[in-house]
Amino acid sequence: MAKPIVPQGRKPGRLSPSRVGVYAVLVVSALLFLTPFWVMLVTSFKTMNEIRLGHIMSWPDAFTFEPWVKAWSSACTGLACNGIQVGFLNSVRILIPSVIFSIALGAVTGYAMRFYRLKGSNLLFSILLIGAFIPYQVFLYPLVRMFSTIGLYDSLAGIVVVHVIFGLPFMTLLFRNYYSSLPMELFNAARVDGAGFVQTFRYVFLPMSTPIIIVATILQVTGIWNDFILGLTFAGRDNRPMTVLLNNIVNSTQGEAAYNVDMAATILTALVPLTVYLISGRWFVRGIAAGAVKG
Amino acid sequence: MAAVSVRDLCLRFGAVSVIEKLSIEIQEGEFVVLLGPSGCGKSTLLNAIAGLLDIDEGQIWIGGNNVTWEEPKDRGIGMVFQSYSLYPRMSVEMNLSFGLKIAKTPKDEIARRVAKASKLLQLDPLLKRKPAELSGGQRQRVAIGRALVRNVDVYLFDEPLSNLDAKLRNELRVEIKKLHQDIGNTMIYVTHDQVEALTLADRIAVMRGGVIQQFAAPREIYHKPASLFVAGFIGSPAMNIFEGKIVRAGDGWRFEGGGIAVNLGPYEFTREAKQGEVVFGIRPEHLSLAHSVGNGAISGRVSLLEPMGGETILWAETQGRPVSVKLQGDPDVNVGDDVSLLFDAARAHVFEAATGARL
Numbered sequence: 001m002a003k004p005i006v007p008q009g010r011k012p013g014r015l016s017p018s019r020v021g022v023y024a025v026l027v028v029s030a031l032l033f034l035t036p037f038w039v040m041l042v043t044s045f046k047t048m049n050e051i052r053l054g055h056i057m058s059w060p061d062a063f064t065f066e067p068w069v070k071a072w073s074s075a076c077t078g079l080a081c082n083g084i085q086v087g088f089l090n091s092v093r094i095l096i097p098s099v100i101f102s103i104a105l106g107a108v109t110g111y112a113m114r115f116y117r118l119k120g121s122n123l124l125f126s127i128l129l130i131g132a133f134i135p136y137q138v139f140l141y142p143l144v145r146m147f148s149t150i151g152l153y154d155s156l157a158g159i160v161v162v163h164v165i166f167g168l169p170f171m172t173l174l175f176r177n178y179y180s181s182l183p184m185e186l187f188n189a190a191r192v193d194g195a196g197f198v199q200t201f202r203y204v205f206l207p208m209s210t211p212i213i214i215v216a217t218i219l220q221v222t223g224i225w226n227d228f229i230l231g232l233t234f235a236g237r238d239n240r241p242m243t244v245l246l247n248n249i250v251n252s253t254q255g256e257a258a259y260n261v262d263m264a265a266t267i268l269t270a271l272v273p274l275t276v277y278l279i280s281g282r283w284f285v286r287g288i289a290a291g292a293v294k295g
Numbered sequence: 296m297a298a299v300s301v302r303d304l305c306l307r308f309g310a311v312s313v314i315e316k317l318s319i320e321i322q323e324g325e326f327v328v329l330l331g332p333s334g335c336g337k338s339t340l341l342n343a344i345a346g347l348l349d350i351d352e353g354q355i356w357i358g359g360n361n362v363t364w365e366e367p368k369d370r371g372i373g374m375v376f377q378s379y380s381l382y383p384r385m386s387v388e389m390n391l392s393f394g395l396k397i398a399k400t401p402k403d404e405i406a407r408r409v410a411k412a413s414k415l416l417q418l419d420p421l422l423k424r425k426p427a428e429l430s431g432g433q434r435q436r437v438a439i440g441r442a443l444v445r446n447v448d449v450y451l452f453d454e455p456l457s458n459l460d461a462k463l464r465n466e467l468r469v470e471i472k473k474l475h476q477d478i479g480n481t482m483i484y485v486t487h488d489q490v491e492a493l494t495l496a497d498r499i500a501v502m503r504g505g506v507i508q509q510f511a512a513p514r515e516i517y518h519k520p521a522s523l524f525v526a527g528f529i530g531s532p533a534m535n536i537f538e539g540k541i542v543r544a545g546d547g548w549r550f551e552g553g554g555i556a557v558n559l560g561p562y563e564f565t566r567e568a569k570q571g572e573v574v575f576g577i578r579p580e581h582l583s584l585a586h587s588v589g590n591g592a593i594s595g596r597v598s599l600l601e602p603m604g605g606e607t608i609l610w611a612e613t614q615g616r617p618v619s620v621k622l623q624g625d626p627d628v629n630v631g632d633d634v635s636l637l638f639d640a641a642r643a644h645v646f647e648a649a650t651g652a653r654l
Binding site for chain 2: 183185186188189190191192193194195199203204207208
């Protein structure tokens with residue numbers, strides 16, 4: 001006779017059919033997203049001879065790093081053949097000031113909108129919300145005209161300004177929502193202590209903003225790095241970002257398409273956002289949640 | 296000269312009028328409590344005095360200066376907030392000195408004032424800690440210290456104890472009272488807790504709907520409430536209320552209604568009484584117990600006993616209306632006993648039914 005089980009201690013886990021279903025869906029969707037990446041990765045290590053055989057999923061027979069070296073330093077992007085490294089440096093030069101300025105500006109605007117309830121601030125907030133969701137193609141032509149009038153078109157400063165402008169609505173929303181979770185009394189306390197606009201921000205709220213600054217950095221780094229159309233339009237010939245050069249490498253092939261080089265260049269370009277996703281998983285999820293607009 | 300004087304203050308949020316034509320004069324060194332239910336405008340009034348809210352009409356004077364248009368920092372006030380509102384990334388010491396640094400006070404002066412406040416509030420062992428490492432009571436002491444170092448004439452407290460548990464609340468209440476006795480500054484204190492109000496205040500302003508109902512010493516508020524609202528708001532359990540009318544009885548007056556009839560001979564009317572609908576009130580501790588039925592003013596049956604150690608609250612059903620009686624110690628009664636409740640009409644309260652004003 002089986003011993004009757006007396007319930008005690010931790011309740012034993014049970015694998016129910018619904019749980020199995022959930023895992024199955026998760027595994028299938030993970031495979032769906034990983035398969036293309038797998039194809040890219042193995043292709044980038046294959047020689048062209050092997051690629052012609054058409055076994056796209058298989059492990060490379062003759063392992064070669066040559067496509068990677070070529071993609072980095074000697075692939076042709078139109079007339080010049082210096083590889084994608086030029087684009088990498090350009091992207092870094094665009095990225096750093098754009099991220100810093102857009103976050104700094106968004107933080108100050110968000111702070112002002114939360115704590116200084118000025119007349120019309122609700123209207124401004126609505127306009128910002130609309131601004132955050134209008135596709136930027138709409139603004140491209142007018143901005144090109146404006147920038148060429150004031151001499152910012154086709155320059156590093158120009159592309160940075162564009163990124164800061166387009167980052168501003170969402171950065172402002174992000175910081176405004178974060179500061180909305182902090183009590184108004186804290187601001188009042190600083191006011192009684194005699195701190196002004198800048199001092200209150202600098203000494204009270206900025207030191208409390210670390211989590212949201214990390215989130216904003218993740219969003220801006222991935223967003224600006226992945227940008228293609230703004231870089232293509234505004235950066236000018238000398239400052240084209242990595243994404244634009246990647247496109248040129250893939251499109252400027254003569255004769256046979258060098259799939260291995262294309263794949264290696266693509267992975268190199270994706271490496272920065274990929275690294276950011278991988279090391280910042282927890283923060284990244286928080287960033288997406290913070291994007292949910294409240295109040 | 297009044298330390299704080301609010302003259303004909305009007306304050307509106309959009310179309311909603313929160314405070315309408317409010318005036319109050321607070322004397323130098325006085326401890327004034329603004330007391331009222333939530334939404335009565337007491338915190339709004341305090342914020343208006345502090346300068347954190349813009350007012351629509353009227354004037355605010357502090358220490359003989361018209362500060363109506365001044366920024367909070369220029370009004371000569373220090374403020375303690377309900378949620379402590381310490382700067383979370385600064386140590387206790389930096390929290391205390393932040394305002395002085397902003398004001399570019401000399402370093403030795405800052406050190407002197409911080410040391411003084413820290414000694415007064417026993418913060419010395421905490422100075423290097425961050426607010427997150429402090430208990431609720433310690434945080435509120437730091438918040439009080441932050442107001443103290445400002446060396447101002449008037450301190451404002453916005454429900455400073457309501458985030459604390461009951462025991463800490465009692466301790467800190469005593470500390471605040473001691474502090475006031477030591478430094479003797481004017482203090483304005485907002486609370487909805489009647490015990491805090493009665494124990495701390497020199498004078499209490501009972502507010503309702505943006506209007507000061509009564510502004511008087513705690514003793515007078517308690518024993519001579521100016522209106523039915525004040526009478527019902529102060530005191531726990533609440534005052535027993537009987538609705539009825541007063542009628543002439545010989546050369547005096549008589550209350551009849553709610554199953555009782557009382558000769559109001561000993562009652563001191565505050566103004567000319569006239570026949571009409573009134574509300575009669577008597578506090579639970581002014582009722583006493585007689586075991587025989589018939590000779591008392593109110594007769595009833597004991598329905599519930601609430602022993603509280605030092606005292607016992609007895610609830611009696613009288614003509615379908617529960618009446619509470621506060622008795623010392625453990626009285627010799629049981630649930631179901633028939634009792635008579637006696638009282639002295641001099642300690643009763645009579646209010647006009649229509650206006651709620653004391654008669």
